[in-house]
Amino acid sequence: MTSNPLRDPRDRRLPRIPDPCALVVFGATGDLARKKLIPAVYDLGNRGLLPPGFVLMGFARRDWGDGDFEQLARAAAKDHSRTEFRDDVWRRIADSVRFVPGSFDDDNAFDQLDATLVDLEKSHGIAGNAAFYLSIPPAAFPQVLKQLDRTRMADSAQRGGWRRVVVEKPFGHDLASSRELNTLVDSVFTPDDVFRIDHYLGKETVQNLLALRFANTLFEPVWNSNYVDSVQITMAEDVGIEGRAAFYDSAGAARDVLQNHLLQLLALTAMEEPVSFDSQSLRVEKHKVLWAISIPEDKAAFTVRGQYEQGWLAGERVRGYLDEEGIPPDSRTESYAAVRLGVETRRWAGIPFYLRTGKRLPRRVTEIAVVFKRAPHLPFAKTDTAELGHNQLVVRVQPDEGITLRFGSKVPGTAMEVREVSMDFLYGASFTESSPEAYERLLLDVLIGDRTLFPDHLEVEASWQVIDPLEAFWTTTTPEHYRAGEWGPRAADEMLAREGRTWRRP
């Protein structure tokens, strides 16, 4: 690979393009495939990032031919693609769309899938490379994996190319089940060929967090317990459970969001500098942080669960959680979770990390706020600085991607008066349109084989080690209530007030 004479590290214009390969989507007619995966494939094709030999293959329980799936894929790409839909781009992709009908317990269907993959060598010059995307409910994982194992489709050595598998969250529902799942996946594929998608890690702003911390000299010196007072990580959603009732009610906010997205954001915020930017070094540092997370002794005081009641959100009346379709009226599942974690390292000892996530909060926002300590001595009269709070550095993950720095500034006038102001770095209103969707980036990374942005099984297990004791404690409690359209239950405010802090309004 390195011997390609046309590639030159100085040549920054040439994009990375995967080898000829096939992308096999299980659950190809599902929501994720239609709204994210297929549009991402189209966008990659439109940007010229797909290899000359590329095949999109669908597998689902429909009595369909290639043409039917092509119709669905075309509609999906047209409705949801980020870049402009162009017929001639789609035509090239359409020529390489295949569909294999069948259910997951149907041996014949998998044999046919295998045969179709083998045929691609002749028809598309694809020498055995294939990525399997499991866009299916976790309960179906074992069946599909066993089929892949039986047909030896997962065996890269035998197939003469690479074989990779992409798994979506949830990675189990607790430590034991995630270990079981990991063992199963790793026994069928080699661990290096397993890609666990946490789409948050594909977002530009999250990657920019690493650039911010490790490419600059300005922030790293104050990025520790000497200067930082606390860290608040928020992921708020204004939507409810959106037709995912069965899954959501069995999981809850902590398993759905806290375990993966929020802990990953915490890891990137708190980790030490990796020795290099390759996936191995990055993982080593993320493991260290995740293992160093401590959970509160007094869980009643420093964890809060909430469930939304009916209320008004953005000018519309919305139902309460218990009235949502498919939710049992006596459900004790939380739609909001807040927790105070610690990171037991020299850098972070004693600094609280407040994590919160919830549904039906006033607006959709994800951000990391690093709150700094107040100056130990202020040479101003007390009244002069009455409006001066804590300096803050806020990484806005979405929306309005960018960074805000809050600091005190003199109010113009004859009196000395200091008030907080914000300095904003915005990626720019339209900039986000041209920066790739998370799925686009991650899909490309899978096909290229770059594992930097994918958590491995140790990270997943370390995350469950944080969540499991909380879940165990919560089985005996009922969630607090909050009105839809407010920033979570009052108990969450009290949790911070107990330590003299308040939540930042994102």
Added chain:
Amino acid sequence: MTTTLWDTNGGDIMKALSAERRAGGAVASGLAVTFVTVVDEKNIGDAERAATIAAQAHPCRLLMVIRRQIDTTDRLDAEVQVGGRLGPIEAVVMRMYGRLTLHSESVVLPLLAPDAPVVTWWHSPPPDRIATDALGVLAERRVTDCALAPDPMAALLGRAEDFAPGDTDLAWTRATPWRSLLASAFDASEATARSARVSAEEGNPTAALLAGWLAARLGVPAEVVTSSGPGITDVEIVLAGSDEEQTLRISRPDGRSATFSRSGQPDRELPLLRRDLGDLLAEELRRLEVDEVYGEALSQATGVGGLGERSPRRTHVWRDPALAEAAARTD
């Protein structure tokens, strides 16, 4: 959103720009680059559209300079916009008349965003010597477009003779999709090349640069042959196979989609669109460091050597068209 200033001066433009910024609130913070565009009046629509597309990917301050006739009274008209029809950018469009056209940098210099890199783009036939245009001298990155010259191949040679690291040409940018496809073809192959051939319509500088790049990277002869177009229609590389000769070929007869063929493998169709100006500019603004690979391709295509060793800095060379005319008369 827009302030129009007639018969104005640089100081008033500065004031109008900061007033617009204040009125616009937090629009377009995080300026990454100042983008100076030198454009003829007839191309201004094109240039604005392209700059708008490029600005979506790269928040910038756009300074558009239109030099009108020189033999008239000195005058400066300007239009200042923040976040208006040109997208999420700050834009100043300046029309200059009279002797001021020779001193346009006096207006532009104070308008450059503090400490941000400057890219100058000529949406007109490239200057024969960039050093004679002060707007090129003050830029870190200079973008020309040989395809707009009356004789593109002569212009390309001119670019090589005048080259300094930091120069680049849109003719080269147009080659990126081709280069990307060719490079990925070699990713999956162990074969070495024996010769290369690029077919394009006559006088296509992109074809010359593409052939230059192939020759420089593969170390084999690469020729350019004439076809009926549009643009580049075909690239063929002969590979040194074990016994019989193998070829790798990408042909694009219609300017939209390409056929990728390789001996012993089925043909494949792929999209290979000719990109519009905005996309080309967005690519240029993406990376602001010196493009050494372009220098090598240009050197190979024109036979002018030692491009990489030249100084990236130019010193402004004063050239007065009035004096040149006078000199011509006395000859």
